[in-house]
Amino acid sequence: MLPHQLPRYLINFNLLSLEKIYTDFLIIGSGIAGLYTSLKLSAEGETILLTKSRLKESNTEYAQGGIAVALGDDDSPRLHMEDTLKAGADFCDPQAVEILVTEGPQCVEELIELGTMFDQIEGKYKTTLEAAHRRPRVLHAQGDATGAEIERALVEKVLKENKVKIRENTFLLDILVKDNTSYGVLVLDNEVKKLVAYLAKSIILATGGVGQLYRNTTNPLVATGDGIASAYRGGAKVRDLEFIQFHPTALYHPGNPKFLISEAVRGEGAILKNIRGEAFMASYHPQAELAPRDVVARAIFDQMKKTNSDYVYLDATKIKDRFSQRFPNIYERCLSLGINPEKDYIPVAPASHYTMGGIKTDTWGKTNITDLYACGECASTGVHGANRLASNSLLEGLVFGKRIAQRIKEKEREDDRSTQKSKDLSFSYNLPRKKPKNYDPLKLREELQNLMWDKVGIIRKSSELKEAQQKIEEWKALVFVSELETVEEFELANLIILADLVTNSALLREESRGAHYREDFPERDDQNWKKHIEY
Numbered sequence: 001m002l003p004h005q006l007p008r009y010l011i012n013f014n015l016l017s018l019e020k021i022y023t024d025f026l027i028i029g030s031g032i033a034g035l036y037t038s039l040k041l042s043a044e045g046e047t048i049l050l051t052k053s054r055l056k057e058s059n060t061e062y063a064q065g066g067i068a069v070a071l072g073d074d075d076s077p078r079l080h081m082e083d084t085l086k087a088g089a090d091f092c093d094p095q096a097v098e099i100l101v102t103e104g105p106q107c108v109e110e111l112i113e114l115g116t117m118f119d120q121i122e123g124k125y126k127t128t129l130e131a132a133h134r135r136p137r138v139l140h141a142q143g144d145a146t147g148a149e150i151e152r153a154l155v156e157k158v159l160k161e162n163k164v165k166i167r168e169n170t171f172l173l174d175i176l177v178k179d180n181t182s183y184g185v186l187v188l189d190n191e192v193k194k195l196v197a198y199l200a201k202s203i204i205l206a207t208g209g210v211g212q213l214y215r216n217t218t219n220p221l222v223a224t225g226d227g228i229a230s231a232y233r234g235g236a237k238v239r240d241l242e243f244i245q246f247h248p249t250a251l252y253h254p255g256n257p258k259f260l261i262s263e264a265v266r267g268e269g270a271i272l273k274n275i276r277g278e279a280f281m282a283s284y285h286p287q288a289e290l291a292p293r294d295v296v297a298r299a300i301f302d303q304m305k306k307t308n309s310d311y312v313y314l315d316a317t318k319i320k321d322r323f324s325q326r327f328p329n330i331y332e333r334c335l336s337l338g339i340n341p342e343k344d345y346i347p348v349a350p351a352s353h354y355t356m357g358g359i360k361t362d363t364w365g366k367t368n369i370t371d372l373y374a375c376g377e378c379a380s381t382g383v384h385g386a387n388r389l390a391s392n393s394l395l396e397g398l399v400f401g402k403r404i405a406q407r408i409k410e411k412e413r414e415d416d417r418s419t420q421k422s423k424d425l426s427f428s429y430n431l432p433r434k435k436p437k438n439y440d441p442l443k444l445r446e447e448l449q450n451l452m453w454d455k456v457g458i459i460r461k462s463s464e465l466k467e468a469q470q471k472i473e474e475w476k477a478l479v480f481v482s483e484l485e486t487v488e489e490f491e492l493a494n495l496i497i498l499a500d501l502v503t504n505s506a507l508l509r510e511e512s513r514g515a516h517y518r519e520d521f522p523e524r525d526d527q528n529w530k531k532h533i534e535y
């Protein structure tokens, strides 16, 4: 067992009796980070990409606003870097940020060459302004469907080239690690309902974040932090998990996930108003509607409390008839709910949106486990600090995915290892577990999401964090002694592990910084807390 009574593996197994598939490079996840890395690696050796749902299902597919990159004449990587560091609340790794902003433009050029069509006007790329950016540097596609366009282009390229073997409906359970080296992964192949082992020279996790930890989230149902949890179980370092970004403006409507009203809407001039119709952002921050996300999310939360309401309004009426052209998807979704953004106020409320922390990597995507890499939202490269600058995450997936491919290529040249690396390995695990289980995984997932929203959410305090800890301990004792069999049960187990890590880190960090706000420690404390919480 790991600390806190966590099992090392989610299931009992013996590698000898499993079907084994060998490859050179194994990538888990089919968002921007996984697809781009697989395209970069497939020329170097046999590459397999596994993903737990349909190929396109990912956070990437739903990204709206765009991708930040300093291309304009009045802009520079230096300015982009300064904005990123400032939004990150003095907690970014400056070296990683420098890499992001200087290598970003080349990666975006490559994304365009791969077929991504960003919006243009008179032959020049259109750019928009988003919160905490001093320049309009956000490229977008089809107005507000940037992620879907990137995903379309990458998926088409991967399928057309036909060099990467794709396995959909294949759920990563655990990483096989021995003597601090990773050899492969255990997966549940849901197409045939079978446990399979994939063994590879290099394993790249691109499994995204953990938005589904919260009742209100913009993240799709697949965002359950599986890669981070499995890496943690395998001995990889994880860090900064207390820093969860809450997006200020998700559409207020029933259901999960919540539909996002992109920051770019405020970038185009929309104003936040409370339910009494009063604009309020100017009294919270000099940048008003374009203040950093954490500031806007807390201001909205405060106004919701003060007016005893579950939402505030976004008044985009001044964008007028440009709205439907600039934001066609948001416009359609609002209309379907009887809201015409060109005439009506849009009800909005904060929702969990982005995981700043994750699997600790160096600037080449390497984890502390040999041959295990991580990129995209599941990784903690240090580029986002305590608060991600809007539209930097798509860029991060490209830049660090490419660097992983470069690093692996170099390594291949240095040491000509064969795929035999894993052939005579023995791995097994046998922990006594109860059957049948006495809980309903979907119901417990909802209870966990409610607990995290209510006690470990936008505004935190010691007493509530401790209450959450206690409840999570109870659920650990319930879930981890049971036999786990289904994807719902595996996802729940991973969510509980992440809940535990997020809550413990949030309790430990006795200061407020970026997205982590403690009511009982409202100030930033550089003297004691300019350090990472790492497990």
Ligand SMILES: Cc1cc2nc3c(=O)[nH]c(=O)nc-3n(C[C@H](O)[C@H](O)[C@H](O)COP(=O)(O)OP(=O)(O)OC[C@H]3O[C@@H](n4cnc5c(N)ncnc54)[C@H](O)[C@@H]3O)c2cc1C
Residues within 6 Å of the ligand: 028, 029, 030, 031, 032, 033, 034, 050, 051, 052, 053, 055, 056, 057, 058, 059, 060, 061, 062, 063, 064, 065, 066, 067, 068, 146, 147, 170, 171, 172, 173, 206, 207, 208, 209, 218, 219, 220, 222, 223, 224, 225, 226, 227, 260, 353, 354, 375, 376, 377, 378, 390, 391, 392, 393, 394, 395, 397
């Ligand atoms: C609504 C919304 C709007 C956003 N807008 C923007 C924006 O405008 N600009 C921006 O920069 N960022 C935006 N973001 C954030 C950005 O989309 C993500 O951070 C980024 O797409 C993450 O890419 P990724 O490849 O790391 O992960 P993802 O795109 O989330 O992909 C993760 C992949 O891993 C797979 N996976 C997960 N667990 C397993 C498992 N156990 N086994 C197998 N496969 C697994 C998933 O199915 C998925 O395919 C937005 C996010 C959301 C939710």
